[in-house]
Amino acid sequence: MKRKGLTAAVLAGIMAVSVLGGCAMPGIRSEGEPAGNQVLGAGEAKAGAGAAESGPDGKVTIRVVDWSDGSVQRREEFHKKYMEAHPDINIEYTMLTVDQFKNTIVTMIKSGEGPDLFPIPVGMTLNTALEENWFQPLNPYVTEDFAKTFDPMSFGEGVTHKGEDWYTITEVMPTIQCLFFYNKDVLKQAGVEKTPETYSEFAEACKKITEYGKGSVYGLIDGGKQINRLDVMARSLAAAAGGKIAATTKVLTDGGRAPYDSEAMIKAMGLFSQLVQDGSIHPDTVNISAPEAREMFAQGQAGFLCQGMWCIAQWGESYPDLNYGVMAVPVPDGMKDTYVQQGELSPWMGLYSQSKHPKEAAEYLMALYSEEFGYQSGCVEDGTFVSVIPVINEKYMTNEIMKQYYTIANETTKIVPTATTRDEKAYDFYAEVKDVQPSLGAIVQGVMAQSIADYKNELKKLADASTEEWKRASEAVGMDYGVFEFSNWDPKKDYTDEDYKALK
Amino acid sequence: MMNQEVLAITKRNRRKEWLVLNGWCWLFMAPAVIFYILFQGYPILCSIQYSLLDWSGLTSNAVFVGLKNYRELLHDELFWNAFVNSFRYTLMIVPLELAVSLFLAYMLNDEKMKGRSAYRTMYFIPVVTTASVVGIIMIFILGVQGPVNHVLMTLHLIDAPINFLGNAKYAMPTLVLISLWKDCGTYMIYWLAGLQGVSKDVYEAATVDGANRRQTFFHIVLPLITPVGGIIAILCAINSLKVFDIVKTMTEGGPFYATDVIATYVYRSAFSSEIGMPRLGYASAAALFFGAVVIGAGTVMNMVKSRLGRMHE
Numbered sequence: 160m161k162r163k164g165l166t167a168a169v170l171a172g173i174m175a176v177s178v179l180g181g182c183a184m185p186g187i188r189s190e191g192e193p194a195g196n197q198v199l200g201a202g203e204a205k206a207g208a209g210a211a212e213s214g215p216d217g218k219v220t221i222r223v224v225d226w227s228d229g230s231v232q233r234r235e236e237f238h239k240k241y242m243e244a245h246p247d248i249n250i251e252y253t254m255l256t257v258d259q260f261k262n263t264i265v266t267m268i269k270s271g272e273g274p275d276l277f278p279i280p281v282g283m284t285l286n287t288a289l290e291e292n293w294f295q296p297l298n299p300y301v302t303e304d305f306a307k308t309f310d311p312m313s314f315g316e317g318v319t320h321k322g323e324d325w326y327t328i329t330e331v332m333p334t335i336q337c338l339f340f341y342n343k344d345v346l347k348q349a350g351v352e353k354t355p356e357t358y359s360e361f362a363e364a365c366k367k368i369t370e371y372g373k374g375s376v377y378g379l380i381d382g383g384k385q386i387n388r389l390d391v392m393a394r395s396l397a398a399a400a401g402g403k404i405a406a407t408t409k410v411l412t413d414g415g416r417a418p419y420d421s422e423a424m425i426k427a428m429g430l431f432s433q434l435v436q437d438g439s440i441h442p443d444t445v446n447i448s449a450p451e452a453r454e455m456f457a458q459g460q461a462g463f464l465c466q467g468m469w470c471i472a473q474w475g476e477s478y479p480d481l482n483y484g485v486m487a488v489p490v491p492d493g494m495k496d497t498y499v500q501q502g503e504l505s506p507w508m509g510l511y512s513q514s515k516h517p518k519e520a521a522e523y524l525m526a527l528y529s530e531e532f533g534y535q536s537g538c539v540e541d542g543t544f545v546s547v548i549p550v551i552n553e554k555y556m557t558n559e560i561m562k563q564y565y566t567i568a569n570e571t572t573k574i575v576p577t578a579t580t581r582d583e584k585a586y587d588f589y590a591e592v593k594d595v596q597p598s599l600g601a602i603v604q605g606v607m608a609q610s611i612a613d614y615k616n617e618l619k620k621l622a623d624a625s626t627e628e629w630k631r632a633s634e635a636v637g638m639d640y641g642v643f644e645f646s647n648w649d650p651k652k653d654y655t656d657e658d659y660k661a662l663k
Numbered sequence: 664m665m666n667q668e669v670l671a672i673t674k675r676n677r678r679k680e681w682l683v684l685n686g687w688c689w690l691f692m693a694p695a696v697i698f699y700i701l702f703q704g705y706p707i708l709c710s711i712q713y714s715l716l717d718w719s720g721l722t723s724n725a726v727f728v729g730l731k732n733y734r735e736l737l738h739d740e741l742f743w744n745a746f747v748n749s750f751r752y753t754l755m756i757v758p759l760e761l762a763v764s765l766f767l768a769y770m771l772n773d774e775k776m777k778g779r780s781a782y783r784t785m786y787f788i789p790v791v792t793t794a795s796v797v798g799i800i801m802i803f804i805l806g807v808q809g810p811v812n813h814v815l816m817t818l819h820l821i822d823a824p825i826n827f828l829g830n831a832k833y834a835m836p837t838l839v840l841i842s843l844w845k846d847c848g849t850y851m852i853y854w855l856a857g858l859q860g861v862s863k864d865v866y867e868a869a870t871v872d873g874a875n876r877r878q879t880f881f882h883i884v885l886p887l888i889t890p891v892g893g894i895i896a897i898l899c900a901i902n903s904l905k906v907f908d909i910v911k912t913m914t915e916g917g918p919f920y921a922t923d924v925i926a927t928y929v930y931r932s933a934f935s936s937e938i939g940m941p942r943l944g945y946a947s948a949a950a951l952f953f954g955a956v957v958i959g960a961g962t963v964m965n966m967v968k969s970r971l972g973r974m975h976e
Contacts, residue, residue, distance in 0.1 A: 258934050258935065261720075261721065261934050261941070262934060264721075265720065265721055280721060282936050282938075282939065282940055282941065283721055283940065287721075287722060287940075290722070290724075291721075291722055291723055374807075374808075374823070374824065375808060383917075383918075384914070384915045384917060385915075386915075386937070387937065390937060407937070408937060408938055409938070410938060441807075442807040442824070442826040442829055443802075443806050443807050443808075443826075443828075443829060444829070445828075445829040445917060445918040446802060446828035446829045446834075446913070446914055446917065446918070447802065451802075460808070589938075589939055589940075590719075590722070590939070590940055591939070592938055592939035593939060593942060594936045594937055594938055594939060594942075595938075596741050597741070597919070597920070598937050599937075600937065601919060601920070604917055604918055604919050605918070605919035607829075607918070608829055608830065608831055608917070608918030608919050608921075609830075609831075610831045610918055610919035610921065611919065632939075
């Protein structure tokens with residue numbers, strides 16, 4: 160009996176010791192204790208990197224991991240071409256989903272097996288990534304000419320740069336992810352002659368299509384299983400209603416309060432509610448994801464779909480005969496001169512601080528953004544995205560729908576202020592703040608599924624809880640909560656550097 | 664003196680025998696124990712530690728917050744919604760799963776039945792199909808314009824298509840039925856193992872006594888396989904409380920949290936966030952809290968079962 164107890168204790172001890180010594184354990188500090196500054200200089204960051212090594216076949220292997228599924232075919236073509244041109248280089252490319260990437264990247268880095276090139280996980284800021292010593296500056300490895308090919312608007316402090324150091328490259332020029340595509344054939348058959356511009360015209364068009372469809376065609380479809388898609392749509396509709404609301408995943412206040420129960424947001428939610436009452440939303444919307452909605456729209460099951468530019472390339476490949484157009488986000492009746500939030504710059508690919516082949520990895524990046532290897536030009540031609548290299552856009556933006564999308568996006572969007580530009584502590588805020596649930600997207604889903612009867616009350620609860628959480632997080636990182644309030648922000652104008660200066 | 668020597672030798676031999684026997688036992692158990700330590704024990708201990716931290720899982724700086732995550736859970740409406748949904752799902756599926764799989768097993772245990780191996784394979788095929796594939800196909804089949812609604816409309820059983828997964832009222836029962844179809848092959852195999860342990864003599868004696876098939880089953884076979892049934896029920900309950908893949912693929916816990924179970928809640932908290940970073944520490948606390956409640960409930964049920972058993976004796 161005693162021996163059994165001893166064995167059990169030994170086993171428990173082994174487990175406990177292995178836990179305490181576990182390599183996946185985070186560094187722990189007590190509540191209130193300040194976090195140590197773990198940012199390393201470029202030299203320090205590279206100290207752990209071994210000398211460039213080649214594989215047994217004499218080739219250098221560059222490992223790249225990301226989640227760019229929209230351009231995977233072009234990427235594979237690029238890799239083939241690149242390896243043909245560089246016989247001494249082997250590209251090991253892994254494409255994961257956003258969630259898979261979040262699950263695995265930390266383990267890869269902790270085990271010293273981080274890929275040479277990888278993006279910053281969604282929700283994480285460059286500041287946090289640098290505190291974790293994930294990246295090293297690109298400056299020593301890329302040429303000045305390469306940097307000059309980029310659109311200056313694709314660079315941002317705290318997004319791509321930290322002071323003089325260039326850490327990440329953005330994947331695409333920020334473009335609004337929420338314009339409305341319409342199926343011209345469906346609209347014509349249903350007798351909708353004019354593309355809707357206002358909420359009521361939109362609701363009316365959706366109703367007409369649904370009545371015409373008799374259960375086989377509906378007004379609107381979207382990937383409602385993906386809460387983030389619904390969040391983007393609600394924010395855009397609210398901004399089009401004149402609301403002061405940040406782009407998705409960002410925080411701004413209106414009158415010191417989270418603007419989820421603002422008049423504009425209530426109007427946007429009212430539109431969803433009306434579409435539901437009319438039976439105009441495709442009933443499968445709440446249980447399908449964005450790619451499925453895209454397919455069903457192309458199959459003629461709905462008149463309208465609210466998604467981003469990436470649809471154009473997908474339809475070009477799978478449904479080349481699809482007769483469709485793109486239109487602006489509808490505005491409430493009688494409202495004029497309102498704008499939607501312009502897409503925000505987001506960090507993407509960076510060079511791993513412990514990369515054994517930083518020079519080769521940077522050369523790969525330079526080729527990825529060059530005209531010569533055709534990745535950027537191919538994606539722009541397909542309509543997948545607007546490149547961060549202006550010359551490529553000028554030469555290769557030939558897709559008519561893409562041009563239309565780009566024009567509408569430029570005409571109907573305005574730059575909104577960002578708290579991180581105003582105060583660097585906002586980066587710490589984003590690392591501290593907790594998600595408030597049910598979120599805006601979840602409430603839209605609830606309205607669509609008719610699980611929420613009183614959406615005004617749900618929005619108020621979300622606004623109250625978010626305001627409280629944002630205040631708490633601001634206080635926790637020692638930031639003035641007022642940083643989120645931009646008193647000189649006019650949503651009808653781009654928020655400029657002068658506006659930031661004027662605020663000071 | 665002689666006796667003492669014999670006793671000592673016997674004792675030594677017994678001890679040697681015991682050591683050899685135990686040695687072999689441990690040797691055969693070693694792979695399982697090692698894998699358990701690596702892939703179950705270690706993560707559980709990690710989770711206990713994580714649950715005491717305010718940590719996103721992405722950064723290396725975590726803050727020790729003691730039991731704060733657990734206290735927050737107690738006031739989290741969505742956690743309790745997922746908690747209740749997990750038990751609701753279990754209460755719905757376990758009786759159905761046990762009854763249907765037992766029925767199939769009893770039918771397919773009949774030696775006179777032609778092609779029973781083919782039927783067994785047919786019922787087992789969904790078990791080996793990946794849950795995510797099943798989920799994607801079922802979304803299409805159960806869609807408003809899918810074949811199920813088409814058949815129901817054609818047969819005039821319904822006037823308008825049923826939104827099986829998009830309506831909060833139908834979403835959970837639909838998930839239960841799909842899981843039932845997918846998993847009942849596993850439990851059918853368990854029941855078959857139990858049924859094959861019932862001697863043929865028992866069936867023959869019942870036939871001689873004039874019992875029909877129904878009477879044989881309810882009065883003779885069922886009491887004999889009840890202990891196996893207890894084990895199957897426990898396995899089924901445990902598996903259903905852990906349900907994740909089919910819910911994640913088909914509804915993501917929606918519409919508006921109607922099918923959100925603990926596993927999807929934990930996954931969402933640990934790996935996704937709309938604003939800010941995910942919360943691995945909080946998610947660990949939710950998983951452990953739920954695990955502790957399940958262990959507690961299981962212990963109480965076991966005690967009740969033992970007491971009832973003693974009362975019957």
